[in-house]
Amino acid sequence: MAELLSGAAREERRDAVGDLGAAMRELVDACVRTEVDAAELAAVAAGARELAARLRVGGRGLLDVAAVDDPVAGERWYSPVYGPGSPVAPPLTVEAEGGGRVTARVTVPKAHEGPPGLTHGGTIATLLDHVLARALRSAGRGGLTATLTVTYRRPVRLGVEHLLVAEVGELDGRRSTARARIVAADDPDTVLAEGEGLFVALRPEAAASTFAGVSHAPEAWTARP
Structure with missing residues (x-):
């Protein structure tokens, strides 16, 4: 179980986690766009497995919260939506929030492609779900998604900066x-x-039942006293 960090120690590790996450997103982008020959693909795959083995030496369990996270504030550094350490996050950046309103920016990369040149519909739903939850959190509310209705009006293109606005x-x-x-x-x-x-x-x-076995209680999804 990883001990949660705070202060300078947490900031130092967050910098390192963010740097690795950015490098991995570059690798993911290269993976989904490469047309190198099969021999080079095999060589890169072998190198990637060696790097994975190095990282697993200090791995945590599926229910363990990362040392750089803040469960109470809902800060998840490996979130697949916005996490600086996630190799698959677009990532989405929240620019302003408060009083039940959130504004965010995102440029969706090739790894989240559905139809050629367009963002996968599931990714669009994920981004909307996240900013909806963040709007609630900005209003001091917690909760898990019970229902989500998405209306797709026009294509969301890859490589183009988009804005998301959510309100409680x-x-x-x-x-x-x-x-x-x-x-x-x-x-x-x-x-x-x-x-x-x-x-x-x-x-x-x-x-308590939903998060049974989780190493640190995630209070951001519970009712406020």
Whole structure:
């Protein structure tokens, strides 16, 4: 079980985690775009397995929280949506939040391609789901996604900067709703996709069951006292 870090030690490790994550995203991008010959692919695969073995020497279990994370604040450094250490995150960057409203930016890479040149629909749904949850968190609410409805209006293109805006809607006990949209940064008036979500904060007993075995209690998804 990794001990959570704080202060200077956490910042130092976060810098290293972010640097490795950026390097791995470069590798992922190269992997999905390369047309080198089969012999070179085999050589690179062997090298990649050697690097993986080096990292696994200090690995953690599936339920263990990373030392650089802040579970209470919901900061997940290996999140597949925004995590600086994730090799598959686009990554999405939240630029402003507070009072139930979140604005974020993302440029989707080739690794998240659906139709040629376009973002996979599942990736669009994931991005919307995340900013909806972040909007709730900015309003001091917690919860897990209960329902998510996505309306795809126009293609979301790869390699183009996009903006996502999410706002909290109705609040009713442990239940919260939020709405979000995604637009191209250079055409903010044209909505490309919209998402509406219902989120339900977990009661303490449900949280204990849902996160049983997790090394550090994730309070960001539970009901507030």
